[in-house]
Amino acid sequence: MTVRVQEADFDVGAELERLTNGNRRIGGLVVFVGLVREMHLRDGLHRERIEALTLEHYPGMTEKALEDIETEARRRWTLEATLIVHRHGRLEAGDRIVLVAVGSPHRDAAFEACEFLVDWLKTKAPFWKLEETPVGEKWVEAHEGDDAAAARWAKK
Amino acid sequence: MKVRYFAWMKRTVGVAEEEIVLPADVRTVGELVEWLRTRSSGHAEALAAGAAFGAAVDQRTATFDVRLAGASEVAFFPPFTGG
Numbered sequence: 157m158t159v160r161v162q163e164a165d166f167d168v169g170a171e172l173e174r175l176t177n178g179n180r181r182i183g184g185l186v187v188f189v190g191l192v193r194e195m196h197l198r199d200g201l202h203r204e205r206i207e208a209l210t211l212e213h214y215p216g217m218t219e220k221a222l223e224d225i226e227t228e229a230r231r232r233w234t235l236e237a238t239l240i241v242h243r244h245g246r247l248e249a250g251d252r253i254v255l256v257a258v259g260s261p262h263r264d265a266a267f268e269a270c271e272f273l274v275d276w277l278k279t280k281a282p283f284w285k286l287e288e289t290p291v292g293e294k295w296v297e298a299h300e301g302d303d304a305a306a307a308r309w310a311k312k
Numbered sequence: 313m314k315v316r317y318f319a320w321m322k323r324t325v326g327v328a329e330e331e332i333v334l335p336a337d338v339r340t341v342g343e344l345v346e347w348l349r350t351r352s353s354g355h356a357e358a359l360a361a362g363a364a365f366g367a368a369v370d371q372r373t374a375t376f377d378v379r380l381a382g383a384s385e386v387a388f389f390p391p392f393t394g395g
Contacts, residue, residue: 190395211394212319214387217371242394254395274395280373283394284319295320298364298391 157230157238159222161213163245166255175239175257182236184263186270188256194249195287206287209296211244211253214282218242221281229258229273233265240273242283272309279306313380315348317358318389321365324358334380341367342376344386358388365390 158175168189176182195206222240229238237259247253256273260266285296316329338347345367349356359365367374368387380386 213394214316214318214368214371214389217368217387220371221373278395279392281394282318282368282389282392284390285393286319295390296393298393302395 157226158240159219159226160241161215161218161222162241162243165243165252166241168252168255171239171241171255172257175237176259179236179259181261182259183261184266185237185257185259186263186266187258188254188270188274189252190254190274192247192249192251192253206249206289208246208248208288210246210286210288212284212286213242213244217282222277225273225276225280228276229269232272233260233269234262235260235265235269238269238273240277242277242281244283275302275305275309278302313383314385315344316385316387318387320390321358321388324354326352326354339379339381340376341369341374341378341380341386344380345376345388 168187172185172187176185192209222242226238226240229235235258237257239255239257241255243253256270258266258270258273260269279302287294287296313332313334314329315332317325317327322328335347338344345359349359365388367376369378369380369383370385
């Protein structure tokens, strides 16, 4: 069970190797890698590319929030290994931004828990995206769709 | 007590953090919001009644009815947009 918040990039292969580390009880490993998507700003007739953003976070609270989310996933599913690595600082389109990996004896638990972790971290971990646009900086607004995705996992 | 602001709220208030002496009649997060609004026009704008923002007490998400007794750090921030 590991949570890391860092400025540096991560090596997905090396992270998974270290996570499973010869654990033979793992039958399925599900991995989500989030990338910075190239976005477009529509302003009247103009349509311009947003090529970079800066991720701000709340050091201390971020780690606690991610640990809480991970603990909740382990309460709901039988998991052998979990890993969340989230980057902060300036990132460009195509850069890796987040890694979520879940190892379980069975694939269904691994798939579900991975999706749960991604949905919850988007709405419960204190990160904010500031986009660099041709007309200046702009804070990204929260999506209702993200709240709906997180709400699917409300307590049964 | 330390009060911290993040993302656009930090820019609107004008500082990332400030030390305050909590008045005796400010007992909850909601009462702190009302008191902070009186400190400057930036505070009033960032913490306006219609603004979408959340709070944390000692680095745990907190609703406005959470009591501040014993707390050392309160933070205010817009909805999260990570992932």
